[in-house]
Amino acid sequence: MSMDDVPETVATYLRLRGLQPSSSSWKRKRRIVTDDDNAPFTPGRDPGVLGDVLQKLSKDSGWEITLSREDLVRQWHDLAGAETAQHSQPVSLEGGMLTVQCDSTAWAKNLQFMRAVIITEIGRRYPEAGVENVRFIGPDVPSWKWGPRAVPGRGPRDTYG
Template sequence: MTDPAHIPETIATYMRLRGLEPTSRGSRRKRRRVVDDENAPFTPGRDPRGLGDVVAALTRASGWDSQLAREDLVLQWERVAGAETAQHASPVALGDGVLTVQCDSTAWARQLTLMRATIVTEIARRFPEAGVSSIRFIGPDVPSWKWGRRAVPGRGARDTYG
């Protein structure tokens, strides 16, 4: 071969990487076999996984856990609150960690307010990803003249009726 001093560095590098340049026996390295743990047989993680595990991993990776936990909470409200309570109260909104539950009567709303700690504990135990920190119980839906959090206090519409 030609003298390495006369060959440009880029061509010399190319030839060395292609194995075209003879190397001395002392500089040869023994190639180590690269073990690909992911594809090696009989290693942990190679067993087939169930469909439920695959879907759980997908929802976790996509960030859907909290939304699905909220929907499960609404669907399983009867199991969380009890059959009789679920007949008279149902969740209507969930925002900022506050679950709003509408009751058939103000008496049911008051009774469930007294049971708030028990219900919140049960929700936190069953659905920790839902992010429910408190519950607000409201009575039956009645028309209101007050709208939003920033409504101006006062007599409202009554003062226009004369």
Template sequence: MSDEIPETLATYLRLRGLEPRPTARRRRRRLDDDENAPFSAGRDPRGLGEVLSGWTTEVGWEHELSREDLVRRWAEVAGAETAAHTHPVSLERGVLTVRCDSTAWAKQLRLMRAHIVTTIGERFSEAGVEDVRFVGPDVPSWKWGTRAVPGRGPRDTYG
């Protein structure tokens, strides 16, 4: 092999103000490690679901994804009729808060709490739900903004 560089590359280097010099022979990298060896274990292509499952486990997203899956599948956990009158609001410190359309629905679901927590534990064990809290609809509040003054509130407002 010749150690001279092609004339086109030498011209380019001279125009750039660089000294053309002969190229060194490139060493070929040896594949000593088993990871890069062809036909070795672990080099077969995997399915997209398997790759994503391994990646989410590696990154640590399985708890968040399980929580999102619980909210998305709330109708399967609670039942279609119950899900029409309720929706999950938050999940903090192992307590799932569910807002109901009326206080009657909230009271009825409080009686069924053990069954719902068991169902959630079986289907969505990675979500970390330890308890479920059912709340009724919000009542109107007279407190507006961050600077609400504590006290008895408005009194002679209605007449």
């Protein structure tokens, strides 16, 4: 081994001590890169945008439909408008049918007239949610059919006359 292969500081030290560098101890081993995917500073190694990474994760995991449906419910205020959202809220989404409960039957009827516009907007903003139709219902009405002594049938009726 020649003195050219040894670093200058080591060569100076060995020369002052009167020794010759060994052939194997000071030889630098070069790392052989066989896998280009792990090599630093190569194309494609830059960090990704967090939004893109999360979108890929949700798509690969099959979460897109669930997340889109939850976004639809959470952002109903923006979708339907401020005044409409004060009087209505989505309550279920099953089989492509979104059910929206309203404060009164008058609000349910008014929203029924706007159904085509609302379905179009839902399809544009949340296509993965799978909403095909919207049903507007009024407030919960008390039922006569409850309790341990409920009788099957039509319920109480006017029997006088």
